Amino acid sequence: MRIDLRHLRAFEAVAEELHFRRAAERLNLAQPALSRTIQQLEDTVGEVLLLRSNRRVELTEAGRVFLAGSRTIFEQLANTVEQARKAGAGQIGQLRIGYTDFAVSGKLPSILDGFHRRHPEIKAELIFGSTQHQLEHLKEGAIEFAFITGPLSEPNIDSLEVQSDRFVAALSERHPLAGRSQIALSELAKEPFILGGMSHWSFYRRHLDALCIKAGFLPQVAQEAFNSEGIFGFVAANIGVTIHLETASNYNRKGVVLIPLQDVDTRISTLAAWINTDITPVQEKFIEYLRQYSAAAQLDVPPPVGS
Known part of the structure; x- marks a missing residue:
């Protein structure tokens, strides 16, 4: 016979x-039924748990150990029920979130901090990736949210703008134009450029090519780099210049100056994107927060x- 909750409660x-x-x-319960239940429990355990007499009932040493274990089981069960209810309400769980350089140097840290304060039991697993790779991971179900470079037009994918950035020129502090308060983009036409590699920066490179x-x-690409940190490293070395986003100011890279472009009004968007079907309660909580943030x-x- 197996031991179940009715035996433990009895x-x-x-x-x-x-x-x-x-x-x-x-x-x-009827007292005879209770007595039978206790007898079944002792038979299954193979130990006397209670000493009975006409005048008193006492716990044996085995009974005291079994009582402590029973109480632990009930505490664990109560906690499991509570956790299940929280999960059903979207209060606990985990989100897999993809991000780009632009997102993590811009608004993403603020978004994650605010969401964590409101929902401290929802954990975030962060995965770096290009816009194209994130969209592939999103469709495959490898991530639930993607912070990508817009625009976006994909079936079954909803998105929300969380960041809008101007373009800026990034030059070595030793560059002849480094002391300027503004630069016309055309002034950089003959400069060697440091850009992100096409395998990870294709979306951004299309925006930049259109501007140029x-x-x-x-x-004229002199050097490609994997990420923004690498790009700014080459710029600091005066190997070339680059056009980046104003969020680059958050990098605070020594040896690099950022200068506004006087003739460029275009902005570039960072979007939070997600598959709009089969949304879990935890995902719904994050979408709700993203809408409030936006x-x-x-x-x-x-x-x-906060709450």
Whole structure:
């Protein structure tokens, strides 16, 4: 015979009351039925758990150990029920979130911090990837959210703008134009460019090429780098210049100056994207927070935090 919860509850009642009649009344059971349940439990355990006499009931040493273990089981069960309810309500769980250089140097840290304060039991696993790779991972179910470079037009994928950046020129502090307050993009036409490699920066490179063509040239690529840190390293070494986003100011790279482009009004968007089907409660909580964050940004008020 297996031990189930009714055996444990019956034993706990008798062990606490040390009286079969009172325990039976507490459980709303007939006393003979309670006695049989305790006997079944002892037969299964193979030990006497309770010493009975006409005048008193006592726990044996085996009974005391079994009572402590029973109480632990009930505590674990109560906790499991509570955790399941929280999971069903989207209060606990895990999110896999992809991100780009632009997102992590921009608004993503603020978004994650505010969301964690509101939902501390929802953990985030962060995965770096290009826009194209993130979209592939999103469709495969490898991540639930992607912070990517827009624009985006994909079936079954919803998105929300969380960041909008101007373009800036990044030059070595030793560059002849480094002291300028503004630069025309066309002034960089003959400069060697440091750019992110096409395998990870293709979305951004399309934006940049369009800007440069409008200014009358295509950038002459002297060196490619994997990420922003590498790009700024080569710029600091005065190997070339680059066009980046204003979020680059958060890198604070020594030896690099950022200068606004006087003739470029175009902005580039960072989007939070997700598959709009089979949304879990935890995902819904994050989407709700993203919408609140985006609305606050549009009103130019502090982002939401806390409950």
